[in-house]
Amino acid sequence: MDDLVVIGAGPYGLSIAAHAAAAGLGVRLLGRPMASWRDHMPDGMYLKSEPWSSNLSAPDGRHTLADYCATLGMTAEHGTPLPIGTFSGYGMWFARQAAPEVEEVTVLEVTPQGDGFRVRTAEGPPLLARTVALAVGVMPFVRHPGALRDLPPAHYSHSSGHRDLSRFAGREVAVLGAGQAALETAALLAEQGARPCLVARRSRLNWNTVPQPLERTPLRALREPHSGLGTGWRSWVWSELPWAVRRLPAPTRERIAATALGPAGAWWLRDRFERRVPVLLGHRLHRAVAVGDRTRLGLSTRAGESVVLDVAHVIAATGFVPELARLELLDAGLRAALETVGESGAPELSPGFESSWPGLFFAGLLTAPSFGPSMRFVHGAGFTAGRLVRGVRKRLGARGPRPGSPGAARVGRAAAPGHLPGVPPGHPKTYLR
Template sequence: MNRTDDLVVIGAGPYGLSIGAHAAAAGLAVRVLGRPMESWRDHMPGGMFLKSEPWASNLSDPAGRHTLADYCAGRGLVAEHGRPLPISAFSEYGLWFARHAVPEVEERTVTAVAPHGAGFRVTTDEGPPLLARTVALAVGVMPFRHYPRALRALPGEHCSHSSGHRDLGRFRGQDVVVVGGGQAAMETATLLAELGARPRLVARAGRLNWNTPAKPLSRSPLRRMRDPHSGLGTGWRNWVYAELPGAVRRLPAARRERIAATALGPAGAWWLRERFEERVPVLLGHRLLRAVPAGSRTRLALTTAGGEDVVLEAGHVIAATGFVPDLARLDLLDDGLRAGLRRVGTGGTPELTAGFESSHPGLFFAGLLTAPSFGPSMRFVHGAGFAAGRLVGGVRRRLGGRGPLPGSSRARSTGTGRGAGYPTSSVR
């Protein structure tokens, strides 16, 4: 009989790895499936920097022994407030965390998740299906890449998403239009210019927003009270989003949806501004109407706020237009299972309990899909600690509510996982 695990975590980015660390420490029989730090390693161009502060970018283990600062200190790297850290260093930190805080990650691609008895059957691209009592989907952002409607029919040689490039050097000497007005658009355009391409940024907004330089951590008590630091920036509103996701969840659904869609909107990092403005021409207040191939190039039809028509041609178009969470894009979920999930308000994301459990018992979610439930911190690495601890608590409550499934590892053993564990009965 196949082994049945307590928890299968699908995804090995910051959220999946953090959940794996908490689950193992709790003594659960857990498997983590996916390529560790895949989005960071494979879908971000070389030369990018982490936008969040290093102290707000930790993956989470219950004992807090595997922080980004700990990793950097042992390697001669600087992880300090107000100093951007290369994405490559953060990716390596994630791999280090996976080796030291998480059971061995299995680099298998999950192709299907379906109900199976009182649990789930998880099908992968190799080997027999896995059986699990509970499943946590921590699939990151890649399934939710968003393209403006006008670009969706373009073939791949004419248009790509900003997350589709590990090396932007292929565009050296080319005209490239970057569509978008946030950090991904501005940093992509800057890197293109620095690599010898000729980028131009096109944005619907009438102005670009820039974050201000980081305020010192050491400030007077009055200043800290008026404008507190948080993992999502300074200010009381950001502090609430960062530190009280559970409180955000208790708001009405319509308000949560609005917060998830509008809070912490597109803005460039302060340390990028000079590099960007020196090199990248910008068309602001321009809406994209149509895009068609013109031989080997792409022709874009735009309109200004005043109704003026503008036509551009480029060798390639990069859509730096973010990610839109929607259950409909999770093809790996069984159709009936997905269709039966309760949604937040009128949107396409799952309504979740305080323990990140969906309306289908035993199916949990983490990361971007949970932002309309718990707020904007779930769009950032900073939210991984809150999500991992609460989600594993939810898993343990679910497992405690019924006996072991036939053949489950819990029916055969009560041993704990790797790491400094705590009794499996201690959390309710």
């Protein structure tokens, strides 16, 4: 029986597995490495976050995005957007350098068994584990507007369902949403010859400002500190103090998870978008009907006016919903037994990311109602990995490394005294400068 099975091999799963292996735990890592980034984002997309806040986490602080870029003879610079392809390549490199071997299997079901869990896959015999960490990314939680659900599947899709947008060249496409995914998808469609129109309920679009230099006057740095989620004290708290967010009352945490760091486009996208994409702001979708091979959208304005939009396809860039009910690989009885955060449908978690079912841990989007909005971003992987693995060791009885245990030989050099997991030595975790 394995000490830990990690399900999911994206930034969170890879980071957790790296920490677990370095701690000497018997760990298995299941999933397709960086699947969401490699398979569900269109060619031409860029990473919205700054490179220095987009590191996966190894316990010795090595294997950063900057380290990977150095192997390519390039520099990941503050204020310069990084292609998604480069970040995906970084994740694959991290998997080879810092994590245990990734087993590319499809997990079908996780059920309780004895004092642990049974993990059934499509490719072989079931695995038995004392603990399980679910780091499944965002794909199980895709959100589609209710008005689209009666359409034939060929008439609509989610923005995460496209790797190549060139097939829409010459066609009218309605893009629903007002966040980065909607804005960048619409811009890419236009640049590849499609005729997109953005439809959003919001009356205005929000755009991030050009990032301030890392080196600033002490007064400016104190007034608007940098953080992994942006500039300003509120973003700094969400980014650097997720443990403090967890101590807030559940309704407050729910509200923060639902509203903090709302939809906004990257500063470098604004000109590309505004030059090419028409918009319908303040329009709510209330009806969608298939008419032949086209789709007719019924929209209403805040003034009560009706608008009809006729398009060849609809792309919903409407985000993801962190609800346990959508995590179908988890045994239904086990799901129903878990305590949740208020009405959010997300699991209530301990400081070590353990659910109310002993030995079952969560990472990523589902943990945002417990630890705050940093869990929606790569930046949250560092905090999560260290805390979660400590939680696993506590559940297992805090056993030390076993001789010959998987990953024990892969432990790198010891972290420098006072060094924080996932942060290169000499590289400050927060940017009060």
